[in-house]
Each structure stands twice: as C-alpha cells, then as structure tokens.
Amino acid sequence: MNCAGWTSGSGMIGPSRGREMKTRTDRLSVPPVRVLLVLQVLLVLPVLSFSCSEDSKDTHDAGDTDTDTDTDTDTDTDTDTDTDTDTDTDTDTDSDTDTDTDSDTDADGGTDTDTDTDTDPGVPLPPGCEVIWPSNENIYGWAGWHSIDADRMVWRYFDHSTDPWDAVLMVRTLSTGEEVEIQRTSSQQHRFNGPAIWGDQIAFEDAPDWSDPDSTAEIFRINIGDTGSTRMTFNEQSDVEAIAGSDYIVNHYSWDPPGPDSYDSGYKYVDLSDCSEHYIQQDLDTGLFVVAFDGTRWVAYEHGNRLYKFDLQNPSTSPQLMSATEMGLMWIAFNTDTGELVTGTNIPSVTDNFSLDVWNMETDEREVIIDNPYSQGMPDASGHVIAYADSEAAGESWFTDNRGQVKIIDRETKVVRTITPLVGRYYSIGIWDRWLAFNPTSYWGDVIVLCDLEAGGFVDTDGHVCPESGCAESDAGVDGGK
Helix, strand or coil: CCCCCCCCCCCCCCCCCCCCCCCCCCCCCCCCCCCCCCCCCCECCCCECCCCEEECCCCCCCCCCCCCCCCCEEEEECCCCCEEEEECCCCCCCCCCEEEEEEEECCCCCEEEEEEEECCCCCCCCCCEEEEECCCCHHHHCCHHHCEECCEEEEEEEECCCCCCEEEEEEEECCCCCEEEEEEEECCCCCCEEEEEECCEEEEEECCCCCCCCCCCEEEEEECCCCCEEECCCCCCEEEEEEECCCEEEEEEEECCCCCCCCEEEEEEEECCCCEEEEEEEEECCCCCCEEECCCCEEEEEECCEEEEEECCCCCCCCEEEECCCCEEEEEEEECCCCEEEEEEECCCCCCCEEEEEECCCCCCEEEEECCCCEEEEEEEECCEEEEEECHHHCCCHHHHCECEEEEEECCCCCEEECCCCCCEEEEEEEECCEEEEEEEECCEECEEEEECCCCCCECCCCCECCCCCHHHCCCCCCCCC
C-alpha cells in the first residue's frame, strides 16, 4: 500500500479477513494495561489530515519503563551486612538474598535507577528456552504481545560497541532461528521503540530526529526487505505504542495542548490505504494506556474504568461499551486464532485481585479462565494456549513489585503449567504457536527469553498444554499441571 500521497476524508474500510482455527503450521496470533481512573465523556472526532513521507533508516528506544544500559562495573548496596561488587548485565552472582540498586547512564545521557531483588544464582532456564538477546534495554525494545507474529519476532537493541551507540532493529524467524538486522542508525538520532510486527510489516515509535529538542514521538513503519521506513503520523501530539495490522496501525497518543490546565490523551488509527489519521477515543485531562488490536477489525481498550470496543469495519459507529461494570485491567491482548479478547481483570468485590478472562467480541460475554489469589494478567494467547504472569507465589499483587511467574493455561482443559520460578520481575509476554517469549529482569539479566514449548514438554503436537505428568497424559483431566 502506498502512503506517499492521499486525499483527506473518512477513509473507506475494507472487509476483514475472517480467521478460522488454523492448523499449527499456518495459524496466526498477534497482539496488549494499567489500572486507570476517571470516567470522561466519549468523543469520536473527525479525521485528521496529514501526509506520509519516506524517512530512511529509523532506529531506537520503545516506551519508557526502567531502561538499563549496564555494561560497566557497579557497586551494589545490599540490605544484608555485606557489600557485593557485581559486573552488570543485571545478572548477579550473590549466593544470598539481596536488593541491588544500580545507577546507570542511558543513551539519552540520563541516569536510570534499577532495583533488582535476587535470590539464588543457580536457577537454570526452563527446558526448551534460551536467551536470545542479553541487551539490558529490552523493556523498551520489546513490546511483548505486539512483537511476535506469524513465525517471526522483532525487537530493538543498543549496540554498545559504537560511539554513540547504534540502535538496531532485529527480526528472528522462529522456526529456523535465523536473525536479520533490519535497520541500524545512531541512537542519538533515531530509535525503534516498541516494535510491533504483522506479517512483513513492522510498526514502531520514533522521532524524526531525537537530537532535535522540538521533535515529537511519531509512528513509523517498515516492511521487511525495505531500505528505509515511512513516517505515518504528522502532528504535535506524542504518538506511541504502535500496534501493526493488515490495513491499519493503532496507537496511543498524548499531548499537552496550549492552555493553562489542558491535557489530551487517547487512541487513534492510521488507515494504510491513504495514511489518514482518525481518532478512536479522545479524553481530556486523563492518561489512557490500555489498548489491543486484533490486526483486522476490533480495537479494545479501557476508558473510565470500563471496557470498550471499536469496529474498524464500521468506523462511523461510536465505540461500544462491552461492560458497564467498573474494572481495572492488567493488560489485554487478542487471540487471533479464536477472535477472543484476553484480559487480566480486576472487578471490585468479584475477583480476587486480577483474574484471567476471555471475552466474546460479538456478544461481549466474559468467561473466567482462572481466578487464583493475587494477580493473573499481562496475557497473550495463541491457539489453545494463554500465556500470563501470575503473582500468587510472590504473595502480593503484581503491581506491588512486578514479581511473579510466567505460566500457561489451556483454554479448553484449564491445565496449567509453570514456565519460570519466582526469580525476578517479568514484563511483556508474547506467544505465537508453540513459541513463547518474555522479558524478565532476573539472574538471566534484562533479556528476552524465547521458549519452544513443544520441545520443552509444555505443549503437545496439537498445541494443548500438557500436565506435569507428561504430554501423553494431556487428556487425563482438566485439573493437572499446577
């Protein structure tokens, strides 16, 4: 699709590409929350008119949540009586339990402070898992459920061997392990923040030039094999957290418009047929962050502690309320094999902290998958499997300290398997087919861990979760595997 020239207008939306439950060789799974407050009036505004242009080689950072770039030797102050000196890739070699506080200089020249709580250094990776990129900035360079799709995963890292650091956009083919460098440029100029992939298309947040203090974050995209990226948004707003799709890119935006007490935040989409920008939800004086896109039709998001949906096949209709119940959400994602929305859901006086739920997008029906003590959330789903973070073993809400375990549950049988022990914090989980990826900060470092769930004995050849007793027993019952 060509975004070089277009005319303003409402933008006709083509029919969605219907998806059936596919075989393991060809099924797709794509797609992302914070508990938000304040109920505001729903506004659906007219189309914004901008143009697209080619911008060669964009690279760099993605979302700002604790970005460490430690390659130096830091002195960590522990809560015990001794002082340990660690060489940081955020992998500590202490045999005791300590709390390490590191202060590091990032690519922007600023200082990030990171506190890691460690237990035992001898924790192996789960079976079938490997560290594919030990780079210390993946909390910005990997967007979890947005960054894995159709036998590929995408991420950004900083190359510390260059001065200034280069930002590099990478793609890995899951079935072969082949890794390809898509773009590289100085991190002082461009950054590939929060890259999201759909087919051959990668969307990400960047700026025209990060060295220009007047630059704003905008949405860019690149097709695998292209030599340069295309800028998709042109405005005074900060456009971030891009979600790629077949005909649209959905993103979150925020800005501080002229005025004494004004703030604007919400969700938009870019129609790739003409590069026109459209508002989905605009809110005043409130931050909105929780949004998911199934890549073809449905956008789901939180607004005013309620869950809404927007139909890109019928953009003239207003967003629809999916549930009038007040709730908080611990991230949301779509299973594009089944069409269901998966949420970590907190409903006061109903759920035990956050439960793991699925929603029918046509009927708005909610089904509880698991509701154990504390938090089950940060989900992604593919086929029969839902992956999520579970803080039950930590004995506290995930939002207390971001500690928990990565687990998977079978959508039909409800068999649960624990993938990781309680060894650190976990962020940004993504799954496609038998491939599970997540970003921990733990003994393994601030890294991306990639797991072949079938090779590790967690799922069988049909994609169902196996109980602890083994895959041959996967049909023995629905309660095993915890």
